[in-house]
Amino acid sequence: MLKARCRVWLERNGRPVFGDGRAELLARIDRAGSLRKAAAEMKMSYRHAWAHLARMEEGLGKKLLARRAGGPGGGGSTLTSTGRGLLEKYRRFRTKLDAYLVRLEKTL
Amino acid sequence: MLKARCRVWLERNGRPVFGDGRAELLARIDRAGSLRKAAAEMKMSYRHAWAHLARMEEGLGKKLLARRAGGPGGGGSTLTSTGRGLLEKYRRFRTKLDAYLVRLEKTL
Numbered sequence: 783m784l785k786a787r788c789r790v791w792l793e794r795n796g797r798p799v800f801g802d803g804r805a806e807l808l809a810r811i812d813r814a815g816s817l818r819k820a821a822a823e824m825k826m827s828y829r830h831a832w833a834h835l836a837r838m839e840e841g842l843g844k845k846l847l848a849r850r851a852g853g854p855g856g857g858g859s860t861l862t863s864t865g866r867g868l869l870e871k872y873r874r875f876r877t878k879l880d881a882y883l884v885r886l887e888k889t890l
Numbered sequence: 891m892l893k894a895r896c897r898v899w900l901e902r903n904g905r906p907v908f909g910d911g912r913a914e915l916l917a918r919i920d921r922a923g924s925l926r927k928a929a930a931e932m933k934m935s936y937r938h939a940w941a942h943l944a945r946m947e948e949g950l951g952k953k954l955l956a957r958r959a960g961g962p963g964g965g966g967s968t969l970t971s972t973g974r975g976l977l978e979k980y981r982r983f984r985t986k987l988d989a990y991l992v993r994l995e996k997t998l
Contacts, residue, residue, distance in 0.1 A: 784907070786983070789897045792998065799892070875894070875994050882990050886983050890900065 784890040786883045790876070799841035800872060804834055808846065808861060808869045816858040817847065842868070892998040894991045898984070907949035908980060912942055916954065916969060916977045924966040925955065950976070 791801035810820035821831035839846055846865035850858045861869070899909035918928035929939035947954055954973030958966045969977070 783902065785901045787899050787901055787906070788987075791895050793893045793895055794891065798895075871998055875998060878994055878997075879896075879991070883987070886986055889986075890979055890983060 784887065786887045786890070788879070788883055790879060792872070794841050794843075797841045799838055800868065802876070804838055805869055805872050805876070807831060807834060808865055811847065811859055812861045812866065812869070815850070815860055844868075892995065894995045894998070896987070896991055898987060900980070902949050902951075905949050907946055908976065910984070912946055913977055913980050913984070915939060915942060916973055919955065919967055920969045920974065920977070923958070923968055952976075 789801075791798050793799060807820055807824060807826075810823050811817055814820050814823065817831055817835065818828050821828050824831070835847055844864045845862050846868065847859050848862050850860050897909075899906050901907060915928055915932060915934075918931050919925055922928050922931065925939055925943065926936050929936050932939070943955055952972045953970050954976065955967050956970050958968055
């Protein structure tokens with residue numbers, strides 16, 4: 783019984799801009815409302831998470847993160863509608879690809 | 891415009907057994923009738939190519955290569971029908987996956 787495995791990523795102008803890890807990072811920022819918390823959850827340094835964001839935004843030419851002004855609960859980060867849209871499109875893409883791989887696997 | 895990229899491989903019992911590089915190796919053995927020539931074409935040492943074959947055969951539990959007895963033209967290697975069948979199945983799988991990725995890409 784053979785299993786098909788696949789590592790997938792998205793490129794723009796020949797540069798990798800998005801993939802599973804970055805999708806997880808965006809999803810966690812969206813949930814936690816904070817890049818710092820999302821990075822900690824993924825055991826990633828803040829600096830490293832920030833660099834991922836910067837590379838994504840630069841590669842895509844779009845803002846994915848919006849700063850929220852501080853207040854009683856402190857500031858934080860939230861996804862822009864572009865960021866949320868990208869995450870949703872990627873998830874649908876990934877789900878369809880996984881389902882197709884399972885179907886293809888049966889032909890092996 | 892986003893492009894979807896994918897590195898794919900096949901596993902059996904959690905071990906990687908096949909992928910694009912190994913498919914190319916088998917295809918070249920089939921064409922050249924020789925593991926040594928196929929390895930040279932891929933700028934791979936004979937030892938390295940042989941190790942790939944051994945790992946594939948061990949992982950799959952099947953013989954992929956058959957030795958041809960020497961003669962006027964010398965000996966050589968040829969694919970077993972299992973080896974040729976695996977290569978054909980993998981190619982169909984890869985072609986279908988690539989076509990599906992192109993379709994999915996349009997949804998990004």
